[in-house]
Amino acid sequence: MNLAIKAEPLKFKFFTPGVIVLSLLVLNGLVFAFFRFVLGIGAVTNLSQEYPWGIWIGIDVAAGVALAAGGFTTAALGHIFHREEYHLITRPALLTAMLGYTFVALGVVMDLGRYYNIWHVMIFWNGNSVLFEVGICVMAYLSVLYIEFLPLVTERFMGRVNLPGLFARFNKGIDRFLRFLDGGLNRAMFFFIILGVVLSCLHQSSLGTLMMIAGPKIHPLWQTPIAPLLFLLSAISVGFPMVIMESMLASRSFGLKPEMHVLSKLARFIGPLLAVYLAFKIGDMVIRETFVYLTDLNLQTTMFLIEVVVGFVIPLRIFLDRKALKSPFWIFLASVLVVFGVLLNRFNNFVIAYKPPVEAAAYFPSIGEISITVGFIALEVLLYRLFVRVFPIIGQPDLSHRPRTKFAIRGTQEIED
């Protein structure tokens, strides 16, 4: 068995105090979700005729999509640019992206007034609508992510299908199906990997086009014709920091050593990516002379400054420091800051920057909105914990043997058993 990475299902104690806290948060969110579906959106949110979109769109959807960018950035690095040393992190990143996008879809369902009509998007096309493009791309990408994840399922269960009792008679059939699936996936995976990257580039940038139609309702600090480019660049910038943050949190939680040999190398990319993003962001500000708004001190300018300085400038400084790249503390801190910066950027773009043309009571998210958003995040963490127990996701590298497959997303070529 030639393995580049021996990813195995992890064994650890599932129920810890942290897990119990997370479960309570999930339950709390479920209670509010119940009221949302029984009594309507108005009953649990502070949304109004003037503020139609709140944190469910700004954080659950927009920031959720951006923070799941680790999936396509690592897929591009590991599989398209074929840098095998990074295969170790492609699986955790794939899992995060898959869970992340699943929760983006759930967030959309929460927010849609007629969520049961969501399939209309596939029937009634409006090619002029940016939201349509985002919707279709997200749906397609979510399917691609599930397909990309399938090889982990086949790897886990091929030759190990062992249904109890009455169902035992299906064992052989299911196993044959898994092997068939595995063979097909092997051939076609390159297509889905490239497709995933293309779809990601499309909708990550289109999310930036989304608020363009709101025109003067969006504060000039964020309303820019290059918003789609800024969204794409910031999504690419946040992919690796997200992977680093998660990997280090997971290592700590599961009692493993942080994979510093890979993470330090990965962190080298982040500085230049952030620099390119900031160059466009600040260049845009200079060319459109929007810096004049910074002189009036209000909520919007304050949030803008926090976003740019804390979320991008400070981590850029850290990532450009050679010594900091070797330090788990510094790359963790800088990664968290970038994640915070991009999250705040999306929140600002969709919530803070939005001002209705008529005077209206300001929007502040309700307890219900916050509970559901927090509940989703907690459930995502719990599912991540569950998935790494069941599927071979986290592993240790074994660089003495290199696989010769082009699309070694499974990490292994043949299954013994």
Added chain:
Amino acid sequence: MKQSRRDFLKTAGILGAGLAGLAPKKALAAPKNVLSDDRMGVLVDTTLCIGCRRCEYACKVAHDLPSDPIESYNDRSVFAQKRRPDPSALTVVNEFENPVAGRASINVKTQCRHCDYPACVSACIVGAFSKQENGAVIWDEGKCIGCRYCMVACPFQVPTFEYEKALQPEIRKCDFCFKRTGEGKIPACVEICPMEVMKYGKRHELVELAHQRIKDNPGRYIDRVYGEYEVGGTSWLYLASKEFEKLDFPELGPDPAPGASESLQHAIFAYFVPPISLFALLGGIMWISKRGKESEEE
């Protein structure tokens, strides 16, 4: 299992061709958006309005919305606060101070402006909004998924949403009495108005009429027809004696609201060329980087 280079190209070719085949279909998919030369409009002369709110009453009756008896609309205490259209009232009248001391206050009726280049029609994810030949911008209950992007897009903050309904919440806004005008009647608010504040007619004739009124009474009006050029022009046009910004009209430029986003959107998806090129480019990189690795090992 190993993938041969030939397999790679073969599959890529088949799937690429399949993807390309989708292109023309998508480029055509868009809701009805007609800009007829004979589209109708309404000219609202706010200097004539006395704030009797009969239009609010007529609107509710015409749209089967629950309404208090007509006498209750004489109550002027509602003007203490600025009101906005909501799902139960598609049009509302507000009152503003008159700059000329001693003159009666200014009343302004507000409702959907029925833009010539409607942001909601462009924005709607399922194309539930459409611009009809007669100028009306209407909403199709059967398509809507309740995403409220129309509310985000509308420069006048017109569409409203029934937040209190758990099932089948509607987007509600003035529909230019689409049903009534289809039966040959005029919009309910125009019909009931005792002061003839509103004039229903072909938009281009109303624009001329508006400028004529300003010319004939230069002291009565400020020299601007709101809606003639704002966001590319709207079916509803307004005359006023005071700057429109002081009457809660949003300050808007002459460019249609959907302009920038639509052209950008269409540039990215021009016959699917950019996405397919990106796909090809990434495929090329993948192929070359893999070949590099292989020859390194051999």
